[in-house]
Amino acid sequence: MNDLILNNEQLTGQDDSHIHWLDEHTGIHFEMITAWQSLCDSAKVAGFDLIIASGYRSFTRQLSIWNRKFSGLLPVKNRQGENVNIDTMTDTEIVNAILLYSALPGASRHHWGCDIDIYASNFLPEDQQLQLEPWEYQEKGPFHSLSQWLSLNAHHYGFYLPYDEYRGGVAIEPWHLSYHPLAKQCERQLSIELLNKVICSNQIKGKVAIASQITEIFNKFINNVGSISHE
Numbered sequence: 001m002n003d004l005i006l007n008n009e010q011l012t013g014q015d016d017s018h019i020h021w022l023d024e025h026t027g028i029h030f031e032m033i034t035a036w037q038s039l040c041d042s043a044k045v046a047g048f049d050l051i052i053a054s055g056y057r058s059f060t061r062q063l064s065i066w067n068r069k070f071s072g073l074l075p076v077k078n079r080q081g082e083n084v085n086i087d088t089m090t091d092t093e094i095v096n097a098i099l100l101y102s103a104l105p106g107a108s109r110h111h112w113g114c115d116i117d118i119y120a121s122n123f124l125p126e127d128q129q130l131q132l133e134p135w136e137y138q139e140k141g142p143f144h145s146l147s148q149w150l151s152l153n154a155h156h157y158g159f160y161l162p163y164d165e166y167r168g169g170v171a172i173e174p175w176h177l178s179y180h181p182l183a184k185q186c187e188r189q190l191s192i193e194l195l196n197k198v199i200c201s202n203q204i205k206g207k208v209a210i211a212s213q214i215t216e217i218f219n220k221f222i223n224n225v226g227s228i229s230h231e
Ligand SMILES: [Zn+2]
Pocket: 054, 110, 115, 116, 117, 173, 175, 176, 177
């Protein structure tokens, strides 16, 4: 297979050689630079200063988030935004609770470089910090007009919202954009076998619980996403 856009290490966040760094924190896939710029230019004309809150994320970073959540060092939230008490839960229950908002290390779409979390800096109230919570993008939230603009225009530049609605797996993420020409190939390439290998060879908390239900996790939280509209 020489038509792969990413090798398996890149696909799972263990190699960042496919990443172009816009600044020291923010990286995107080299082949997305032009499309991202076009989206920004068009958004600017419509009045939105688009900013990437989070672009590329490495396996190491996702692993750190995962392990801290599993250990109770970072809060685990339910769909109502309330903290979940993981002390009384089984490893399998904790794994499922974390997956609502945090991807399994190796399976984050942010490893790919073609997935980004965005907002409009000129719509963020001065006294408010960006939360990346759904209400900010919904009616009466500061980025509601951005959400409406994206749903009408993002696909013209190849972008779409894989977490546009709750599908029983990952919670709604109206800030998360995917660049379809790259993301569809990454989706096709990521397999249960590859994920299993990555999970088994790393120090991830809940490893046994993850490995024993990897197919269910794959179908519920990883494969279970929206696609680009073709109207
Ligand atoms: Zn995201």
